[in-house]
Amino acid sequence: MSNRSTSTQYPSTPDGRYFVVRGRLWRKSNPALDEETRAQLVKELMAARAAVRHSKEEPGKMTLARRRVDRAKFALGERGPVWWRDGEPDLNRHLVKNTVYARWFSQLQEHRDIDIDAE
Template sequence: MSGDAYPVTPDGRYFVVRGRLWRRSNPALAEDRRAALVADLMRARRAVGVALRAGDTPNLAEARAAVDRAKVALGERGPVWWNDGAPDLNRHMVANTPYAAWFEALTTAD
């Protein structure tokens, strides 16, 4: 999932899907590093699907751990990639955050 298809907060930290904030990847990552991490993430997500369909609990746990490692490396989970002290609002409903007025203006502009 990319933030490009969804509204992105003015500070570029999150995109919004169904009213929920999702942290974007660290924009400071070099493009080749980002591409390699996205490839790792997609590979891990495919492994999750294979393990789920096979009922393979040990491989499912490892595949999910690989997804988490890739997301942390991308900056989508784990420590935040910004350094201004702002809290992490990942997975919060946008209506319950400082972005509420911005999002409301987007949705009522039509």
């Protein structure tokens, strides 16, 4: 997923490395990618995901399609070596409650509960 599409749908960690879906951290794309490159890679990722959906009955094609998804996610920085340089570990797919982001997320949830109750 790109940085732009997740910002309004899912909360992003304060450092911009992850977004949270159902209590789990997902690594965001490398923000150092230029817009043209990022757009091309996102287009390839979406095409690869479509290929996965359309190859459910063909194991060979499914394998190739999943490799395409993996390559696109690596190129975007969502998988593979981390794109930050401060030595912090990759927490991709970890439950946010078990990470250094637990306090931030619990406070975020408290504010969301207040907003929901106010409406």
